[in-house]
Amino acid sequence: MARQRGSGAVGLRVVRPVRLARADRRADLLDAATHLIVTEGVEAVSMESVADRAGVSRPLVYKHFGNRSDILVALFRREAERLHSEIAAEVRAAQGLEATYRALVRGSIKASSQSGPLFAALRSAGAWNSELRREREARDRRTVRFFADITSAEFGIPAAKAEAASAMLLTAIESVLVQWRTRQTGANAGLLEETYLDIILGGLERMAERAKTGSVAVYR
Amino acid sequence: MARQRGSGAVGLRVVRPVRLARADRRADLLDAATHLIVTEGVEAVSMESVADRAGVSRPLVYKHFGNRSDILVALFRREAERLHSEIAAEVRAAQGLEATYRALVRGSIKASSQSGPLFAALRSAGAWNSELRREREARDRRTVRFFADITSAEFGIPAAKAEAASAMLLTAIESVLVQWRTRQTGANAGLLEETYLDIILGGLERMAERAKTGSVAVYR
Numbered sequence: 001m002a003r004q005r006g007s008g009a010v011g012l013r014v015v016r017p018v019r020l021a022r023a024d025r026r027a028d029l030l031d032a033a034t035h036l037i038v039t040e041g042v043e044a045v046s047m048e049s050v051a052d053r054a055g056v057s058r059p060l061v062y063k064h065f066g067n068r069s070d071i072l073v074a075l076f077r078r079e080a081e082r083l084h085s086e087i088a089a090e091v092r093a094a095q096g097l098e099a100t101y102r103a104l105v106r107g108s109i110k111a112s113s114q115s116g117p118l119f120a121a122l123r124s125a126g127a128w129n130s131e132l133r134r135e136r137e138a139r140d141r142r143t144v145r146f147f148a149d150i151t152s153a154e155f156g157i158p159a160a161k162a163e164a165a166s167a168m169l170l171t172a173i174e175s176v177l178v179q180w181r182t183r184q185t186g187a188n189a190g191l192l193e194e195t196y197l198d199i200i201l202g203g204l205e206r207m208a209e210r211a212k213t214g215s216v217a218v219y220r
Numbered sequence: 221m222a223r224q225r226g227s228g229a230v231g232l233r234v235v236r237p238v239r240l241a242r243a244d245r246r247a248d249l250l251d252a253a254t255h256l257i258v259t260e261g262v263e264a265v266s267m268e269s270v271a272d273r274a275g276v277s278r279p280l281v282y283k284h285f286g287n288r289s290d291i292l293v294a295l296f297r298r299e300a301e302r303l304h305s306e307i308a309a310e311v312r313a314a315q316g317l318e319a320t321y322r323a324l325v326r327g328s329i330k331a332s333s334q335s336g337p338l339f340a341a342l343r344s345a346g347a348w349n350s351e352l353r354r355e356r357e358a359r360d361r362r363t364v365r366f367f368a369d370i371t372s373a374e375f376g377i378p379a380a381k382a383e384a385a386s387a388m389l390l391t392a393i394e395s396v397l398v399q400w401r402t403r404q405t406g407a408n409a410g411l412l413e414e415t416y417l418d419i420i421l422g423g424l425e426r427m428a429e430r431a432k433t434g435s436v437a438v439y440r
Contacts, residue, residue: 206422
């Protein structure tokens, strides 16, 4: 990770020996911005400081990003997608609904511990916008469908109700994370996970009972 | 509600015969802003249009609000507090946890139907700020404690778990409202209410079982 610092102020004259592919260069610039946020705070991010940190010229940064705000939004998007992919991989590897929700809540708490400060910094700098919100909503809709399918299959709950319940239960994880951030101890993580799982399993069992009773009534 | 329109453009010369108390005048100005938003959209709100609509001089509006943004924030605060009071009154009148949550979800859906567009307009105009967020969080904390107390008393769930669960279940109502807004039919309201109540009651019953088992283990 050690990287030579370019001389930012006279960055126009810095030429790197190896030309990186466009995507790699972009990733490199976002890594530089992340380093600046983590070490100095989000105010430290500028076209110049990112160029300096990445050891490239300022015009090169402008080839990838229109302005500072573009960098912060791109970083927010990259981190959100990365976290989603990481959690999704763990969630998909789990077997059964209980283990799947458990993987989700554990992954979310872990992600919140690791990336919470970065997201908070990016949000405070106004990097959260309506486009990112729409992207998040699309990811959330896919997550709801994924959990609703397992819920229907495992609990025999009709699709519409399984989807409604899954959306509510997945929204509740926001509260798990808020509560986690106020007290980041192992004991609290355990209490929150058990409480969350009890609500899910108890709630879905009750819905399954109702679905069974409903079917009987229909076929009588 | 018929009110004479003052001549806004030459509003400096308009003098109303009756002087209203400061709070009444302020309420009057916010009513005027609400009317403008509902009939013409939030862009129609300006110091001048509010003065015009309320039939007062522009300087009088400036005595109450520093600028247009202050009006929108004050309106957001007033509506949020009003809705909270309305729902809280219905919630407090209910007997037992099930009826209490039912009052909450019904009141919230009703409020969302009636005031959703106004809040959406105010949000889009940037009237949502960190101070309003903190006020909302304080109200939410009181709501969580209120529901947690009933949960402990009725289900015998220890305070820490009752509070954690109540916070999660109350957060889930956000999802109820999102789902309600996408399909505003009586059938959908019914499905959402039943699903939400099933999750709550099934989840808390499971927690109550665990609490009982836990007590037995402790006293053995």
